[in-house]
Amino acid sequence: MTTLTERWLRPQRPRTQFPPYELGDADIVGMAQARTDTVARIYHKGHEQAWDGRQVLDELIAKHGGIHFPEDKRDAFGTVASVLLWGELAAWSISADLALKLDETPAKMAASSQVFDEARHFYTLRDYLWRANVPVKKLGGWSRRLLVELLETENLLYKVVGMQLLVESMAVVIFRSIADARIEPVLTDLLYYFERDEARHVGLGVLTLPDVLEGLSDRDALSLWWFQTRMQLEMIMGGLNINPSFVALGVDPAAMNLAGFRYHHEIIRRMKNTRPGRGTDQASVKGLFRLSKTAQDAFQNLFFPTAAPPAWQRTFLATMVGVAQRTDRWLARRAA
Numbered sequence: 001m002t003t004l005t006e007r008w009l010r011p012q013r014p015r016t017q018f019p020p021y022e023l024g025d026a027d028i029v030g031m032a033q034a035r036t037d038t039v040a041r042i043y044h045k046g047h048e049q050a051w052d053g054r055q056v057l058d059e060l061i062a063k064h065g066g067i068h069f070p071e072d073k074r075d076a077f078g079t080v081a082s083v084l085l086w087g088e089l090a091a092w093s094i095s096a097d098l099a100l101k102l103d104e105t106p107a108k109m110a111a112s113s114q115v116f117d118e119a120r121h122f123y124t125l126r127d128y129l130w131r132a133n134v135p136v137k138k139l140g141g142w143s144r145r146l147l148v149e150l151l152e153t154e155n156l157l158y159k160v161v162g163m164q165l166l167v168e169s170m171a172v173v174i175f176r177s178i179a180d181a182r183i184e185p186v187l188t189d190l191l192y193y194f195e196r197d198e199a200r201h202v203g204l205g206v207l208t209l210p211d212v213l214e215g216l217s218d219r220d221a222l223s224l225w226w227f228q229t230r231m232q233l234e235m236i237m238g239g240l241n242i243n244p245s246f247v248a249l250g251v252d253p254a255a256m257n258l259a260g261f262r263y264h265h266e267i268i269r270r271m272k273n274t275r276p277g278r279g280t281d282q283a284s285v286k287g288l289f290r291l292s293k294t295a296q297d298a299f300q301n302l303f304f305p306t307a308a309p310p311a312w313q314r315t316f317l318a319t320m321v322g323v324a325q326r327t328d329r330w331l332a333r334r335a336a
């Protein structure tokens, strides 16, 4: 019998593992039940908190007397929304892939409920953009590259870490920041629903990953760490391209970055405390990308200086932005 970690790193195909008869064995299921009930709860919560995208959007539009999107912010929001909209579509496919390939029942249930959420997010956001006359734009090269990598990886551990921990947590922070900026009343109210769902999706990662990470060899942990480092770099490059649009919308990228650090810290803390009786345990987060507080401060000060930066830093930032923009366009041109 292969270990849980093995099954996530190198998923089997139906011809070798279907049907998994142990799912029908009350003794085996009973033993695992208590531990995994919390994961299954994500699925049930998903049902309780499900909302009808058509109805919610119609009601919000009626409540606010229509969508009145500020003309001067339309283009900038189109740029930000392209990452959100295509990100929702990627999340939809990725969660469907997880629902298909994860073989533990509770995790499969949680991923299945996420499929419905992401479908709803995609069509509701697209509907909103159409009705608000916000252009539906193409993805930037770096954002596309990141999403394609997550869509294509066969490795379930990479998929869950990349999707649930990195992309979903970023989505929570972005939705919250845009809602706080109060750009347009229907959008502000609508994003509350999105954010609540995304937080549940982060929960799937938080609850399922510790048991898998614990079983990683040092070598596999290093590969996972490298995978996340690459994703972080792609996010930074994507961010450098999109930040001017956030500024145009009245969203401060520096504050958003800090919120991202805080949320990531909170996720790691929750993961260390998911397993009852184990206290705070480091094995739960083996191989996960983490920045110390000092490194976070250094990053924040380098990319988002509060006072007027010295000449070398201005040159560095201008060079980074230039490189990020050129490579973004180059990657976008290479896309199909």
Ligand SMILES: [Fe+2]
Binding pocket: 088, 091, 117, 118, 121, 198
């Ligand atoms: Fe979503």
Ligand SMILES: [Fe+2]
Binding pocket: 091, 118, 168, 197, 198, 201
């Ligand atoms: Fe999500």
